[in-house]
Amino acid sequence: MQLISVNIGEERPLKNGKRTGTSAIFKEPTTEPVAIGALGLAGDVIIDTENHGGVDQAVYVFGRPDYDWWEGHIGRTLPNGIFGENLTVSGLESATYSIGDRLQVGAVLLEVTAPRIPCASLAARLEDPQFVKKFRFAERPGLYCRVLETGTVTVGDPVTYLPLSADGITIIESFRFFYEHDDMDEAVIRRYLAAPIDIRSRHWFEDELAKRMA
Secondary structure: OEEEEEEEEOOEEEEEOOEEEEEOOOEEEEOOOEEEEOOEEOOOOOOOOOOOOOHHHOEEEEEHHHHHHHHHHHOOOOOOOOOOOOEEEOOOOHHHOEOOOEEEEOOEEEEEEEEOOOOHHHHHHOOOOOHHHHHHHHOOOOEEEEEEEOEEEOOOOEEEEEOOOOOOOEHHHHHHHHHOOOOOOHHHHHHHHOOOOOHHHHHHHHHHHHHHHO
8 A cells, every 4th residue: 555645734714504614624635744743744733622633533544445436426536635634545445444453654653543433524525415424324434543653754655554463343343333332231332442442432431331330
């Protein structure tokens, strides 16, 4: 696999139906080397810090095969970065990954922590008010990652897949769980807590476990 686009976003106006606000979902490709630290790409802005960013969602990765599927599905060309991803990678299909899998991107080592859950900003970016629903059922969520080894990346860098050695929670399993967890039991909670999930999810599972232990 190869890094085919590095995308950075600045705060820009975003209209969502009748509401207006700002967002940094408008990621623009750059050909310059970009430093990646513990909190993500240098120069990349995070507006909604309650739901995005932080050490466990520092980098969002999307694969070109998923782009190709979307282009065929909606019938138009989609430029790299339109899904709000920081890194666009050739040959990467996010549905095949698991939490804890790692990606060596040039000098940077990433660890997969969570699928991306679609939001209204994504629908506004794609100019389709139904896109949140479409994104859910397409099950091509992309990968949120934490940064294990910092460094600089450049378009053209090789990307190496380093799978988690143990049987883990797949990205699709986690993605579906977000929408369908009515029958969750203690064993499921403990399974998620044993995985290297993102801190927002960890807090949620810890709260759910505490309720059952009370």
